[in-house]
Amino acid sequence: MCEKAMIMSLPEEDLTCPVCCDIFTDPVLLSCSHSFCRTCLKRCWETGLRECPVCRRRAQKSSPLSNLALKNICEALLQVRNQSAEAVKDKMSCSLHGERLKLFCLVDKEPICVVCQFSKLHTDHSCSPLEEAVLDCKDELALSLKVLKDKLDSLKRIQQTSADMAKYIKSQAADTQKLIRSQFEQLHQMLCQEESDILAAVKQEEEEKITGMKDRMKELSAEVLALAEMVSDIQEHLKEEDMELLMNFKAIDERSKSVAVGSDNMSGLLIDMTKHLCNLKYRVWEKMLDHIDYTPVTLDPNTAHPCLILSDNLTSLHYSRQPSCCPDNPERFHMSAEVVAMSPLGSGSHHWVVETGSNQDWLLGVASSSVPRDVEVSARPENGFWTLCFRDGEFRAMTSPPTPLTLTQTGTPKQIKVQLDYNRGTVSFSDHADDSEIFTFSHTFTETLLPYFYTQSSEPLRILPEKVLVTMLRQ
The missing domain is CATH 1.20.120 (Four Helix Bundle (Hemerythrin (Met), subunit A))
Structure with a gap:
């Protein structure tokens, strides 16, 4: 293989006769070091001038010596070429019928000959010409x-x-x-x-x-x-x-x-x-009854938008223009400043109170656990949200379209109570100060819900703790 590669690597012009411009046949060597085919040199000398056809130097001998080394190389080159031609011919021929491979079976995905096309193996198969098949296969x-x-x-x-x-x-x-x-x-x-x-x-x-x-x-x-x-x-x-x-x-x-x-x-x-953090103090209430604070809703930091800052105890949030460095995990809200609580809410009644304080831009309520986190959608019932909105000094229930609300009491409520009755299909909002109703959604729920919060204000929204009462039963 090394000798074959060496022969094929030789420049072809070094093995070509200057007269016939073909590979040397029975090459002879003149005294001027130029080589020619014996028959080519003989034809040139038939004119009567015994000189080199290249440099015109007069030849010293009437019968030049054979260039055996060049002859062997040229014969080896022709042999390699013939072998390569035979290999290409074998590769282009059908191993079963010996015919030239002209078609490509689109079912078996292999080259076939015309005889193969009409054999039992391929008789019902679609075929295409090799030239087209090459382009199609390369594209595929x-x-x-x-x-x-x-x-x-x-x-x-x-x-x-x-x-x-x-x-x-x-x-x-x-x-x-x-x-x-x-x-x-x-x-x-x-x-x-x-x-x-x-x-x-x-x-x-x-x-x-x-x-x-x-x-x-x-x-x-x-x-x-x-x-x-x-x-x-x-x-x-x-x-x-x-x-x-x-x-x-x-x-x-x-x-x-x-x-x-x-x-x-x-x-x-x-x-x-x-x-690990949810209601930590409550979990040890038997040892520290006087220090118990129970928060009915705890925020899930793995869902918080990067611009939301949560408190250490996960019960308050506010907006920051500088996003935090947090991973792009699937649970997280990516498009707007939203977060949900950890515990899913199913059957039964649930309530929590949110202190809005000076915050002038918020949405509160519940959201289906399956709401999308990576696209921006309106917080409305058809999208799995039942929320109350406060923005530009106005309350709106986020129905479709939103319903403006006029509150009869004096002043803006600072504490909003959210109450979910899953079985009855209601989400109610009220002023915690006097328990006056603000708005109630009615819907038949089919999946678990999560407490939902949104704000673009630097003023915090805070989930208020509830006092735990322990009653000892004595027998």
């Missing part, structure tokens, strides 16, 4: 290559998001532990054991989530490597000769289409801060 492979490259880019983006989430999980775990310590300090040393248990739960979840993320990132790395190799493989095949490409097309095509990409579902990967 180019499309597959584009799809694979898009999948590769998508996987790389998911991989980067996963890496960002892994860092954010550590930050969340640290923040959660800090907040837990702060609350436990208020409960004094008698709660040390309880504090230790909850911190251990956070640490365990952090390790589980980090371990899960590392495993996922390893899987993504493996998928990225596999796709990259597939892309490289197809690119190499596209450089092949047409017939070789067609011969390999079926296997390449099936392999490229069999590549499966892992799920890009990123839900539920972050630390569940609410699970």
